[in-house]
Amino acid sequence: MLATIQRFFQQALTEPAGEGSSGPTLERATAALLCEVVRADYHTDEAELSSLRRMLKRHFGLGDGEVEELMELAREEIETSVDHYQFVSLIKQHYGYAQRCELVRMMWSLAYADGESHHLEEHRIRRLAELLHVSHSDFIRAKLQAQADAE
Template structure:
């Protein structure tokens, strides 16, 4: 019985909307983690919002209207969620290592968008990279790539 209850909660958290296509849920989870990085320093800059919009449009190949809706849904989910588990577990379940590393690179791009890099953003990215099982060397490598200090 305990297994049944545990399975129910894992499915409810991992797949909040039962659908044939998990992409919208994955898109929201990705956008939510990016919003977490943006909120890490308790200041959201217009340049970060624009960078988030560009990252989502490029990464998911969405229209500007779809990106606006995705950003709004992600903000709502981040504000109402208790922790990152639901987002991280879904991403780990459906993204391979290279996709998760690319997500960390996107986090760095977002953190650097406002030219006001701080320790809170770096800490949040480090923690999310650990939860996503992205190695520390790739965490540093993506940081340097975004900052233009490595290839």
């Protein structure tokens, strides 16, 4: 079944040219970084998971079943990866600066989805924003926008 799911994402979604099936797709890399924010405070809240589902549906134009499969694959990628390099490098190669800023805003939206933001989530988002080469001012702008949207 897992092979079928992976084949689906390799065929149906955009996969960078030259990447084999051994690496994550752009969609899985994006979902994996978003899952990292959900996991950052060691407490997975249903509000955060619902928000993640909505984001992935909207961002990639996926259906319910496809979103669940993507989330499961992203969780597996995160659990088996040693670091974030493979995800971050793929995103930096294929996302422009504005798309990376939007990704950071999405991370902040997830952090506020449960009604509160924790220092652990902020630390994780700050580190990922730095790895994605998002400026500090855009990091703060994304945070303030997510706060305003959450109110």
